[in-house]
Amino acid sequence: MNQRWLAIIVGALAIYLLVHAAMVGYGAFLIWDIERGSPPIDLSPEMRETYHSLVEGLVIFGTFGILSAAASIGLHRGSSWARHLWVGTSVALVACALFATIALEVAWTQYVYEIAMVFTSWCFMVALGKGKREA
DSSP: OOHHHHHHHHHHHHHHHHHHHHHHHHHHHHHHHHHTSSSOOOOOHHHHHHHHHHHHHHHHHHHHHHHHHHHHHHHHHTOHHHHHHHHHHHHHHHHHHHHHHHTSOOOGGGGHHHHHHHHHHHHHHHHHHHHHHHO
């Protein structure tokens, strides 16, 4: 079992999250641009709520994407801190998905990719840990 595969899995999740951050960030920018256009347009309460949701999505996806990218780079280089960063990031990612599913009543199928990638990476980490103990 090679640690590079673990870095690739975490890196794929990082790219996925950063692409989502870019999309919601662009949506937030478009609404912000409408409000500050010439002439300025007052946003309805629904549009303001949508804007705030997009900004929150940008922060959440961006944070998890940056942390996943940092963990992926660290895992690829073999840094000891990278596993700890990935464990913390993946636990927080799954906790956020569970919170959104339970408290916000979002369909659990919205988070299948994230949970599958976290599960796969944990399987790789367990296999790598067993390989180091056997060596």
